Each structure stands twice: as structure tokens, then as C-alpha cells.
Amino acid sequence: DIQMTQSPSSLSASVGDRVTITCRASQSISSYLNWYQQKPGKAPKLLIYAASSLQSGVPSRFSGSGSGTDFTLTISSLQPEDFATYYCQQSYSTSPTFGQGTRLEIK
């Protein structure tokens, strides 16, 4: 199993802040990394695939970068609707695994 570790586990920020969430893989996964957003009581929503490709309809303030074992999700200017939990997921192996999640809260 490829283990995915996110940091931090939780984060407090204000509207307008620039926020970065990190995801680390237990082995190199090239650029096989996806990011999802989940709001309470809702299904996850795909934000970024292949480490840096923005899913259609996702605001451009979201961006992803990284390759190998270290990846980041950046929100350039936080909006009220961005407060949620974010998960990374590797698609390098045929058995996908998720990070434990990063909860983004309002400061």
C-alpha cells in the first residue's frame, strides 16, 4: 500500500488568505495525485487531477503542484465557500489510497 500523509491535519485561516496544504507519498508516485474537497454531509468533489490539472468548473484560485513524493494544494485567496476538508489521493497504483484529510476552518 502507498501511504499518503497530509499536513497540517487542520488549519485556521481568514477570507482572503493564501493557504497551502501538503501531501506526501510513502514512495514516488510521479504526478499521479488528485485533490478533493468535501463539505459536511456532502460527497467529495474533484478539484485537481494529475497533480496540477484543474477540473472543469473549479475556480482558478485552486492550484496544485508537485511530483514524486511531495505535493501541494494552494488556494490563492480564500473564499467563504472554501472552508471544508481536503483530501489527496494517489492514482499511481491500481489500489488508490487517500490522505487522512486537512480540515480548513474559519479563523
Add this chain to the structure above:
Amino acid sequence: QVQLQESGPGLVKPSETLSLTCTVSGGSISSYYWSWIRQPPGKGLEWIGYIYYSGSTNYNPSLKSRVTISVDTSKNQFSLKLSSVTAADTAVYYCARQLIIAAAGKYYYYMDVWGKGTTVTVSS
């Protein structure tokens, strides 16, 4: 616009088999992979397995001995069976479309459409 809807019993007794169905609407089940993912209360996401419309499957090694995923293309549905359930199987169960794309000589996959989820509680 493809939509997914999970259905099945919300309460299952310990040691019995959990059975859920995902109905695909607004598009065909053909030519895609379809996944089941679950989320225990207050916890993160766990991939259970996927099925190709042709019937080939791949399961999470930690659940493989108890999981069966099947597809019914005539009904545009795919299903999950999880046997010998315990309280640890209590979770929200999601179905999702697993899309595969080719880019720069590589094949990437991701879950681009999700159902709303259904809560399954294992309790006597």
C-alpha cells in the same frame, strides 16, 4: 450530466451481508470504471473497489476477502456486497465514476462524479 444514486438498507446486522446498488442516470455505464468508497463517521475516505463495465474488478486488499462488486449494464447499475460485517463497517458508502485519461504518454485516473452517499449502520 451523469448522476449516481446509491440505494440499499440503512441497517445491517453483524455477521450479515451489506448490499448496495448504484444507479447511473444521464449517461451510459459502458466504457467506464465504477468505484465504491466509504467513510466511517468522523473519519477519512477508504476505497473499496472498482469494476469495469465489462465486469473486470479490482478490490482493496484489506477488504478483498469480503467484497464482491458486480455490474448490470441492462439496468445501468452496479452493486456492492460486503460479507460478515461488523460495527467497523458502519460508514457512509459512496459510488463514483472512475475516469481514465491519457496525457503526455501516461494514463491518469480519478473519481470525477460521485453519488450523494448512503449511510449504513451495522448493529443488532
